Amino acid sequence: MRYALRSLARSPGFSALVVLTLALGIGANTAVFSVLRGVLLRPLPHDDGDRLMYVRQSAELIGLDNALFSVPEIVDYREASTSLTGFAEFSQMQFNMLGGERPVQVEAGIVTGNYFEVMGLEAVIGRTLTPDDDGPEADPVMMLTWDYWQNQFGGDPGVLGQVLRMNGRSVTVVGVAEPAPPFPGDTDILVNMVTSPHHLDASMVHGRSHRMTEVFARLAPGATVEGAQAEVDAIAARVHADHRDAYDPGAGYELRVTPLRDALTAEARQTLWLLMAIAALVLLTACANVGNLVLARFLEREREITMRWALGAGRARLRRLLLGETAILAVAGAGLGLVFAYGGLDLLVGFARRYTARATEIQIDGTVLAFTLFVATGSALAFAFAPSLRSSAGAGLALLRTGSKASSTGQRLQRGLIVAQVAAAVTVLTAGGLLTRTLLELNAVDTGVQVENTITMQVPADQGGGTAMEILRMQEGMRDRIASLPGVEAVGVGLNVPLRPSGVLLEIKAEGYPARPGTPPFLAEYRTATPQYFDAAGMHIVAGRGIESTDEAGGAPVAVLNEALAGRLFGEDDPLGQRVAWTGDVLQFIGMEGGWMRVVGVVNNTSDDGPMEAPPPAVYQPLAQNEMGYFPGGFVIRANDAASLVPDAERIFMEMAPNSPVEDVATLQQIRDETIASQRLNAFLVGAFGLLALVIAAVGIAGVLAFLVTRRTTEIGIRMSLGAAKREVVGMVVADGGRLLAAGVGAGLVGSLVVARLLEGLLFGIPPVDPVTFAVVSALMVGVGLVACAVPARRAASVDPLVAMREE
Structure with a gap:
């Protein structure tokens, strides 16, 4: 040597x-x-993680890769299955949380008391949620995820016992969960069912079509994934036969049992x-x-x-x-x-x-x-x-x-x-x-908005902060004050901001255009908008008009369709003056009547699911005629120097809505860049390797x-x-x-x-x-x-x- x-x-x-x-x-x-x-290769941190299953229900024929489960469906599968045990429930919602220096919006997982037992996770401090935390008589309690505890509370064990306010309810912190990959989405806190009154409502407990829950289960001793899949297929066939009204044959409902380890890495x-x-x-x-x-x-x-x-x-x-x-x-x-x-x-x-x-x-x-x-x-x-x-x-x-x-x-x-x-x-x-x-082609896609000089932010209303009309007037007042700032050209408020989906998919029908027998129901995104929303986003009216100040609560219901929906519902016919309505069993669960709306305009498509996907069909209703009572407060501001207005806008929001957080502040250019960030990283990494090899x-x-x-x-x-x-x-x-x-x-x-x-x-x-x-x-x-x-x-x-x- x-x-x-x-x-x-x-x-x-x-x-x-x-x-x-x-x-x-x-x-x-x-x-x-x-x-x-x-x-891909490291074992899951969950106890006996290889036997942890993710059960997904889909309806591919109507575009639902994940149709979720209703409580009655979960009960059916839990009672009939011998290959799977547990059937822990998980619903994801966003809550406004008070108790810190300023209000924040948190991603909450609403879970059943057996969730941590099924998932094989422990508490690093405090305790986990248990079946004793189920039911309407339980106290509202929460666990923090490890990452949220570290990032928001600095890992302070003194957080145990703190009482925080979420949407008008007091919730006590009882523990911090051990580190584990969040699935199916990022999660900040985990709360029991009573924390969300909707989850104990009769429509949630008994509505077979009210699907908003994910399901996790464990393989029973001696059971295999293949055997569990065959069993749930047989159970699904019986359930669909017993409840034909809840399963449209044209939707293609089916279940898939997947090891959680595979589900976590499917896209990667x-x-x-x-x-x-x-x-x-x-x-x-x-x-x-x-x-x-x-x-x-x-x-x-x-x-x-x-x-x-x-x-x-x-x-x-x-x-x-x-x-x-x-x-x-x-x-x-x-x-x-x-x-x-x-x-x-x-x-x-x-x-x-x-x-x-x-x-x-x-x-x-x-x-x-x-x-x-x-x-x-x-x-x-x-x-x-x-x-x-x-x-x-x-x-x-x-x-x-x-x-x-x-x-x-x-x-x-x-x-x-x-x-x-x-x-x-x-x-x-x-x-x-x-x-x-590919990246160059994506950059060349017309997203349907004008990204220059436009900034967006979410100011979700506190659900315990007043009636729907009071919240509406408050958001309109914030819009008017921001519009008065120097350099502002247009301000709009909607359910979502452009280039981001609303996340609310509902069945829709058109008067005089019945669906052909055997065809699946048609889904569209529910959206709301104020006057100037389209102007602020740089969108343009293709036919008819946009939302106007005369479209008030109690007035004639109107709707603006995007091009994708207008073409799908009416083909070559003129959509103006036609009537459309939301339909489906889910309306009764979210408090919507589903009355007829007159189509007054058609607006251009926007790439809200990203430039690689087709623009989603969407309906824009006046914010004043919002039927859901849900006000996420998607503000869109166009100005000469939009970024410089953020401090003034945040001050106005804090003055007028002190219990509402200001979240997701971003320019439309930043949102557009974010939609192709994965493709940009792909090109950069592989291109760098290529140049190195060269x-x-x-x-x-x-x-x-x-x-x-x-x-x-x-x-x-x-x-x-x-x-x-x-x-x-x-x-x-x-x-x-x-x-x-x-x-x-x-x-x-x-x-x-x-x-x-x-x-x-x-x-x-x-x-x-x-x-x-x-x-x-x-x-x-x-x-x-x-x-x-x-x-x-x-x-x-x-x-x-x-x-x-x-x-x-």
């Missing part, structure tokens, strides 16, 4: 380049594997495995480059090594010599790679957070370190044994007799490694190019050609002494590199075809086999490769024939 260190110290440039190249490849793989390990799985494959290609490029460097050094030392063999050193001893050197380089590369991995971990955690709640579990732990050691060991063994495999007694004697410095076997191996480098680089670059093209491949090409030029110095000198011009020598070297490039690009394009098909689900606006991307990547690789050929080509052209032949 001491000899290996001295040998490497005599070649500092070689050693530094190998360590850096390995560090880049190993670092990328370590960072990505840490994400893969934390998200494909993307992370693809990212791991791309990182592996970068490592392949790095290893091929290092292999070339090691092989070149071996060929330069071939006379020395052959002399050692001739003097009695066996092949095993020579391999140990090479292994010692490469082991030192691999360990150094792995160490530096870990530094790189730590440096890039936050970026990858942010990337993973957009796909799964398990991103909080990502860390570089013992398993990740073992993976890094495995990669480094494999690299060291490959670099040590590959060169020595071509050595033989016959080759050694021939070298001693002839003194030749040429090694055709070694050169073929070097060329093969270059082709592999180029192929891997082209494959990764193509993946990055396709994702970048640079490594270019360095490899230049290095190998430079080495080959050195080996062919005598040949070049003879050619030039016989009259070969410098340009011919340059052409010879460039042609040599060009052949390697052509072979590598060809192989890379074949690999790109495979990767493109795997990426298909992540692409938008372009085909997987995109000719533009493939052509640009090929041209880029060839261009950079030819530039890399230029340095050794110029060196070859500068050879002095006399000096070259004298050296030989």
Whole structure:
């Protein structure tokens, strides 16, 4: 080992380049594997988490991937199932919470008392909720999630016993839950049913169509996922037959039993495995480059090594010599790679957070370190044994007799490694190019709003803060005061802000346009708006008019449809003057009558589900005619300098609605950027890996050609002494590199075809086999490769024939 260190110290440039190249490849793989390990491979923190199931009901034919459950449905499955136990209930709602320095909006999970037992979670301080907390006589209590406790209360154990106000009710903090990935959405607090009066209402308890609850269960002892799925399918068939009025046959209701671990990572799985494959290609490029460097050094030392063999050193001893050197380089590369991995971990955690709640579990732990050691060991063994495999007694004697410095076997191996480098680089670059093209296409989508100079914020009304009419007047008063601020051009208030869905989907019908028998009911988003809402958002009226100040409570009910809904309901007919109405059993549960509304206008579509999805059909009703009694307070403000108005707007809100939090302050540009943030990160990460592979491949090409030029110095000198011009020598070297490039690009394009098909689900606006991307990547690789050929080509052209032949 001491000899290996001295040998490497005599070649500092070689050693530094190998360590850096390995560090880049190993670092990328370590960072990505840490994400893969934390998200896909690590066991759940829940007790016996592999037996924890997520039960989902869907109605795909009407566009409901998650139709949720009603209480009567849950009772049916709980009583009939023998494969699943527990059936814990979880409903997600937003509450205004008072008790701190200022009001805040919290994401609340309303759960049954058996929730923590089923989920296999404990309290880190205090206690969990239990079945004693169920029922109308229980006291309202809450548990904080670990993250919310840390972020909002600084981990203060004194929070236990605090009484906080939520929507007019006093709720006592009884515990803090142990850390666990939130699912199905971010959750701040967990409360018992009595905290939400609606959950104890008769319509909730007995309404089979009143679906707003998620279900978690556990596999019974001896049960399997497949068996549980078959059982719930049979139960569902009986339930649907017994309650035909609650299950429209055109909706396609079905249940799916999924391990919670799989449900948590469903959106992340494909993307992370693809990212791991791309990182592996970068490592392949790095290893091929290092292999070339090691092989070149071996060929330069071939006379020395052959002399050692001739003097009695066996092949095993020579391999140990090479292994010692490469082991030192691999360990150094792995160490530096870990530094790189730590440096890039936050970026990858942010990337993973957009796909799964398990991103909080990502860390570089013992398993990740073992993976890094495995990669480094494999690299060291490959670099040590590959060169020595071509050595033989016959080759050694021939070298001693002839003194030749040429090694055709070694050169073929070097060329093969270059082709592999180029192929891997082209494959990764193509993946990055396709994702970048997708990002460009998404940026070009017309979202239907004017994002410049517009800011939005949510000011949800305190549900215990007055009657619906009082809340309406308060929000209208806040709107008018903000409109009077200098520079304000328009202010609107609605159920939601543009580019974000309202989250309220209801069945809708059109008078005189009955649905065909057997077709599923049609759903649309329920929205509200004040006059100037469309102006503030930069939307435009396509036909008729928008919401006006004369559209008051108690007046003639009116509605403005977006283009998607107007086309769906009326086709080519004129929607103006037609009548539409909300329908379905759910209306009785949310206090809506579902009377007819006259269509007075059609407004343009907006990309509220993101630019990759079709605009959702939507109805805008006047805020003054809001039937739900639900006022989330989505304010939209257009001004010359909208961002500068935020302090004044917040002051007005605090003065007029002291119990209402100000949440989600963002410009429309920020919201638009957020809708494609995942695609931007995809393009950035894969593109960065592609550029890294490109640079490594270019360095490899230049290095190998430079080495080959050195080996062919005598040949070049003879050619030039016989009259070969410098340009011919340059052409010879460039042609040599060009052949390697052509072979590598060809192989890379074949690999790109495979990767493109795997990426298909992540692409938008372009085909997987995109000719533009493939052509640009090929041209880029060839261009950079030819530039890399230029340095050794110029060196070859500068050879002095006399000096070259004298050296030989």
